[in-house]
Amino acid sequence: MAHKLQHTVQRGSSYYYNRRVPDRVADAFGLKVVRYNLGRDLERVAILSSGLTAKLDEVWSAERVMPLDVGRLVQSLEPSALDLLSCTDQYLSGKSIDEKPVRLAVGAFIEVAGNRDVQTYQRTEARLLVxxxxxxxxxxxxxxxxxxxxxxxxxxGFLEQDLDKRNPFARLAISGENKDAKKRGxxxxxxxxxLYKACxxxxxxxxxxxxxxxxTGARLAEIVGMRWADISLADGVARIVPHDLRRLKTKGSERVVPLVGAGLQAMKRLHDARQDEEFIFPRWVKPSGVVATHASNTLNKYIRxxxxxxxxxxxxxxxxxxxxNAGxxxxxxxxIGGWTSNLGVGAGYGHGYNLERQREALGRVVIDWKGA
Structure with missing residues (x-):
C-alpha cells in the first residue's frame, strides 16, 4: 500500500516521506530533499504524509521562501487523541439539550470500556454495554x-478528527427490544x-x-426550572426557554404556552406566595442546576x-x-406540548399556530376548580 501514498516510500517496516525540493526554492529553503521517518502505522503515516505535502506546497509557493523545521511540522500534524469525556464535553457545548441522558450513557460506557480515545472503541464493547x-x-x-x-x-468525535470509521453503535441490535414496553397510563x-382540588x-x-x-402538558423539568421572568399572569402565558441552570430536551421544546384553568389558578397562588423569588420552585433549583429528579420522586410518590x-x-x-379527542x-x-412533529418537513415551516389558536384548543378541554 506504500506506493499509493504520494511522496512516501517504505524501507523495511518503516515509511519515509521523501520529496525533492523544487530547484527554484532549494537554496532559500536550505534543503534539496525532504526526507523524514513517519513511523510504521500506515493509517498515521497517511495523515502525516498528506498534511506534510499540503504544508510544503504552501511554503514553496510563497513569495518569500524560508527554511522550515520539518520535525516540528510533523509534530504539529500528529492526529490529536480525543478521549470520550472530552468528546462529550465538546459535543454538549454546541447543543442546547438536556445533558443528563448523554452523561448517563457515557458514564455507563466508561464503566464497561474505560475513558479512551474515541477511535479505539470496538463494536464488541458496544455490545458489552447493551x-x-x-x-x-x-x-x-x-x-x-x-x-x-x-x-x-x-x-x-469521528467528524472532529476527520476519521472515516464505522461507528460501533451503528445499527446495534438489542435483544427483546420493545417486548418489555408498557404503555403509560x-x-x-x-x-x-x-387531584386539582386536593392540590x-x-x-x-x-x-x-x-x-x-x-x-400545559409540559415536561416536569420545564416547569420545575421556570423563573418568574418567564411568566406573564396578565397575559396568561408561560415561556418555556433554556437558561444556564436548565437546558431543554430539544430545539422544538422552546415555546410559549397558554396558562388556563386550574394551571393558571395554581400559578397565581404560587405568585402570591413567592413572587420575590427568582425561581417559581426554588426548592428544586441548586447552583449546579435544576434537580428535576428530586421533584419527580417527591411528586410521583404522592400521585402513586x-x-x-x-x-x-x-x-x-x-x-x-x-x-x-377534542379534534x-x-x-x-x-x-403545545413541544413534541417533535412526524408530519414531514413542511410542519417545520413558518412560526406555527399563534397563541390564541393554542388557547382556544386548550379551552376546549380546560379543567377549572371552582372553589379556588
Missing part, C-alpha cells in the same frame, strides 16, 4: 436511548378534577406544580399513593389524548 444495561434491569427503550446518545457523541377527567386546597405549595403540568402506577409524565400523555390538529397538539 448486555450490562439489560442485566441491571434497564428497559430496552432506555438501552436504546443510551445507544443513540453514544452513537451521536462518537459520530461527533392516563388520568381520567374525574381523577384530574379530584389547590393543600398548604403544600410544591403540589401546585401538578395542575400546571396537567393543563392516590392512583397506583400513574406518574407526573402521565399528565403529558393525558393532555395529548384530551386534545386529540385538535396533530400539528397544533405537537406545538
Amino acid at each position: 448486555a450490562s444495561l439489560l442485566a441491571r434491569g434497564n428497559k430496552t427503550a432506555t438501552v436504546r436511548r443510551r445507544v443513540q446518545s453514544l452513537h451521536a457523541v462518537l459520530e461527533f 392516563v388520568f381520567t377527567e374525574d381523577q384530574l378534577q379530584d 389547590l386546597t393543600t398548604n403544600k405549595d410544591t403540589r401546585l406544580i401538578l395542575p400546571i403540568l396537567g393543563e 399513593s392516590l392512583y397506583g402506577d400513574l406518574t407526573c409524565h402521565c399528565f403529558r400523555h393525558t393532555l395529548r389524548d384530551r386534545l386529540r 385538535c390538529a396533530p400539528e397544533l397538539v405537537d406545538q
Whole structure:
C-alpha cells in the first residue's frame, strides 16, 4: 500500500516521506530533499504524509521562501487523541439539550470500556454495554436511548478528527427490544378534577406544580426550572426557554404556552406566595442546576399513593389524548406540548399556530376548580 501514498516510500517496516525540493526554492529553503521517518502505522503515516505535502506546497509557493523545521511540522500534524469525556464535553457545548441522558450513557460506557480515545472503541464493547444495561434491569427503550446518545457523541468525535470509521453503535441490535414496553397510563377527567382540588386546597405549595403540568402538558423539568421572568399572569402565558441552570430536551421544546384553568389558578397562588423569588420552585433549583429528579420522586410518590402506577409524565400523555379527542390538529397538539412533529418537513415551516389558536384548543378541554 506504500506506493499509493504520494511522496512516501517504505524501507523495511518503516515509511519515509521523501520529496525533492523544487530547484527554484532549494537554496532559500536550505534543503534539496525532504526526507523524514513517519513511523510504521500506515493509517498515521497517511495523515502525516498528506498534511506534510499540503504544508510544503504552501511554503514553496510563497513569495518569500524560508527554511522550515520539518520535525516540528510533523509534530504539529500528529492526529490529536480525543478521549470520550472530552468528546462529550465538546459535543454538549454546541447543543442546547438536556445533558443528563448523554452523561448517563457515557458514564455507563466508561464503566464497561474505560475513558479512551474515541477511535479505539470496538463494536464488541458496544455490545458489552447493551448486555450490562439489560442485566441491571434497564428497559430496552432506555438501552436504546443510551445507544443513540453514544452513537451521536462518537459520530461527533469521528467528524472532529476527520476519521472515516464505522461507528460501533451503528445499527446495534438489542435483544427483546420493545417486548418489555408498557404503555403509560392516563388520568381520567374525574381523577384530574379530584387531584386539582386536593392540590389547590393543600398548604403544600410544591403540589401546585401538578395542575400546571396537567393543563400545559409540559415536561416536569420545564416547569420545575421556570423563573418568574418567564411568566406573564396578565397575559396568561408561560415561556418555556433554556437558561444556564436548565437546558431543554430539544430545539422544538422552546415555546410559549397558554396558562388556563386550574394551571393558571395554581400559578397565581404560587405568585402570591413567592413572587420575590427568582425561581417559581426554588426548592428544586441548586447552583449546579435544576434537580428535576428530586421533584419527580417527591411528586410521583404522592400521585402513586392516590392512583397506583400513574406518574407526573402521565399528565403529558393525558393532555395529548384530551386534545386529540377534542379534534385538535396533530400539528397544533405537537406545538403545545413541544413534541417533535412526524408530519414531514413542511410542519417545520413558518412560526406555527399563534397563541390564541393554542388557547382556544386548550379551552376546549380546560379543567377549572371552582372553589379556588
